[in-house]
Amino acid sequence: MSVVPQLISLLLSYHSSAPPSSSSTPLLLRVTTNHVLGRLAPFLLPSSLPPSPPTDLLPNTYSFLLSSLSSPSTSSSAARALHDICLAFGRARGSGSNSSNNNSPSLLPSLPPLPLFEQLMHASLHGEIKYRDEVMVLEGLCEGVVAYMQGGREEVVGQMVGIIGKHMAGVLQEEQREGGREGVKPRFQSVEEDLERLTAVVKGSEPRGQGGREGGKDGAGEVAQIVQGLLPVLEASYQAYKSKVEVMEKLCKFLKHAMRAARPRASFYPLLEPLISFLLRGLSETEQSSFLYCLSYVLSEFGPRRSSSSSNGLQQQQQQQQLLARLLLMFEEVSQIVFSSFLRTADDFTDHPDIVEEYFYFASKYFSHCPLQLAARCQRGEMQMPALPQTLLHTAMVGFVTLQHKDAQRAIVHFLETFLSAGLDSSSSSSSSSSSLQETHAWILSLLHLPNETQSNLPPFLGPALLFKLFQGLAGEIDDTLITDEDDPCLCGVLYAAARCLAPPSLPPSLPPSLLREWVLQAVQGGIGEHLASPQERQKVWEGVCRVGEGGREGGRREFFSMVADFAWNCRERGRKWRRKGWGRVEGRKDGILEG
Numbered sequence: 001m002s003v004v005p006q007l008i009s010l011l012l013s014y015h016s017s018a019p020p021s022s023s024s025t026p027l028l029l030r031v032t033t034n035h036v037l038g039r040l041a042p043f044l045l046p047s048s049l050p051p052s053p054p055t056d057l058l059p060n061t062y063s064f065l066l067s068s069l070s071s072p073s074t075s076s077s078a079a080r081a082l083h084d085i086c087l088a089f090g091r092a093r094g095s096g097s098n099s100s101n102n103n104s105p106s107l108l109p110s111l112p113p114l115p116l117f118e119q120l121m122h123a124s125l126h127g128e129i130k131y132r133d134e135v136m137v138l139e140g141l142c143e144g145v146v147a148y149m150q151g152g153r154e155e156v157v158g159q160m161v162g163i164i165g166k167h168m169a170g171v172l173q174e175e176q177r178e179g180g181r182e183g184v185k186p187r188f189q190s191v192e193e194d195l196e197r198l199t200a201v202v203k204g205s206e207p208r209g210q211g212g213r214e215g216g217k218d219g220a221g222e223v224a225q226i227v228q229g230l231l232p233v234l235e236a237s238y239q240a241y242k243s244k245v246e247v248m249e250k251l252c253k254f255l256k257h258a259m260r261a262a263r264p265r266a267s268f269y270p271l272l273e274p275l276i277s278f279l280l281r282g283l284s285e286t287e288q289s290s291f292l293y294c295l296s297y298v299l300s301e302f303g304p305r306r307s308s309s310s311s312n313g314l315q316q317q318q319q320q321q322q323l324l325a326r327l328l329l330m331f332e333e334v335s336q337i338v339f340s341s342f343l344r345t346a347d348d349f350t351d352h353p354d355i356v357e358e359y360f361y362f363a364s365k366y367f368s369h370c371p372l373q374l375a376a377r378c379q380r381g382e383m384q385m386p387a388l389p390q391t392l393l394h395t396a397m398v399g400f401v402t403l404q405h406k407d408a409q410r411a412i413v414h415f416l417e418t419f420l421s422a423g424l425d426s427s428s429s430s431s432s433s434s435s436s437l438q439e440t441h442a443w444i445l446s447l448l449h450l451p452n453e454t455q456s457n458l459p460p461f462l463g464p465a466l467l468f469k470l471f472q473g474l475a476g477e478i479d480d481t482l483i484t485d486e487d488d489p490c491l492c493g494v495l496y497a498a499a500r501c502l503a504p505p506s507l508p509p510s511l512p513p514s515l516l517r518e519w520v521l522q523a524v525q526g527g528i529g530e531h532l533a534s535p536q537e538r539q540k541v542w543e544g545v546c547r548v549g550e551g552g553r554e555g556g557r558r559e560f561f562s563m564v565a566d567f568a569w570n571c572r573e574r575g576r577k578w579r580r581k582g583w584g585r586v587e588g589r590k591d592g593i594l595e596g
Helices: 003-015 027-039 058-069 075-096 113-125 131-144 153-178 187-204 222-241 245-261 265-286 289-302 314-341 346-351 353-369 371-379 388-402 406-421 431-448 462-477 491-501 515-527 535-551 554-580 583-587
Strands: none
Touching: 003 027, 003 058, 027 058, 027 075, 058 075, 058 113, 075 131, 113 131, 113 153, 131 187, 153 187, 153 222, 187 222, 187 245, 222 245, 222 265, 245 265, 245 289, 265 289, 265 314, 289 314, 289 353, 314 353, 314 371, 314 388, 346 353, 346 388, 353 371, 353 388, 353 406, 371 388, 371 431, 388 406, 388 431, 388 462, 406 491, 431 462, 431 491, 462 491, 462 515, 462 554, 491 535, 491 554, 515 535, 535 554
């Protein structure tokens, strides 16, 4: 393999006498050289070179690529090459850390992270290199070099964040002093770029060690300290540019990655209350879905599935219980904002599809992470919104067919599937877990038996009304791509979860074993007209749904999806023919149901 370093050396010597803008160096050749250096990055590491003669190609490569960054025509390829070289270093350190003889190289003399960062940011701020190229190199530098530093990593990260924060504060002071007068670049764009720099540093510099990315789980809590120090400038950014959607998206993205990178998790707990309050205020004042997206990550990162095991001490368990209570309260606070400000009427679903999408994904996480705790809170009468669960089901059914927005519809489908599966997780085998699942399942069934207060033409209880809407959706009320999907939420998945939820083996003695058959029969007969499916076809799909529920065969999932999807396609094709003949227009149409 010694020929590769020789080839690299020849390429660098060929270009060493000519600057990037020189007419003597063909542009295509220089761009190609950048790509080659990036692809051959592993051979640039000192440990990859022959033992004799000792040669370090990194300094020359580093200088060559930096000079290429200054040329608009070659900057993108040079940035990608520097990014790949940094990641190659990280891979070498990662593999070396697991061996008894760690000969992985130190790139710090050739790629000193802090000076390179300062050089890149200075050049970007003065228009000498493209901002996107700067961020690409910064991401590689943090993920491949800084994250693997044996010592001084926290100091380097802190200085990087300090430099960005200082620049950000200066921009915001100019905004306060000069108002709307802008320079060459709009100040809000400068703040947006600084937020993306902060995200790259926090996201990429998470310490790597044995065990991969989670190797730094026992970190020193520097991410929490970083966020704590940045709170004033983040608040100032919000106050100055909360009407700028792009800036708020970058702000929420930074907070999301800060939560994900926090090590140890408990170091971030003191920040959760001010962070939740800030995000709730942002959602209420700006009506932007990025705040709702960020709030869902609070639950993902600090909810029960992320907490420590039951072997923790009493103090830690009490801390986790307090945290869980706060997260459950956050669910109600978010819901109160959404239902009082966004989703008050059926038309609001069409006006705010992004809020619908993020809210139902947000709600899904509660039924996935902590359904038993949510059920207990409802049953103890501790909810500020006592009717929140049934409100969720009502609004899901309203938005299910009202929306003409595929992503928002998929979020509702995901919520319904998660809701119906909440008490059916068979991954736990302990007696306490089985008891918890039974309690959760009983609560879900009690919600399905609540009165339906949405539309008079639907069955009187929520469970049959939900199945009615599912079959309407299959017959043509929602997008074709939502019918079936092995990996993503789909109507077949919701119907499969409903069949398992209502299956006789899982029903308590107080409910009749024929519940599934009765409810599905109502939905098939009421939601699917004879012009869309023959009595024999409706009988077949009814029996198929009941067979899956009563048999409880997990292996029949694919067969079930295929059967339901075929039924849906046939209904939709006949519905199209019906409309082409004009019968639907003659007989009229009410709430998505062809009457005739």
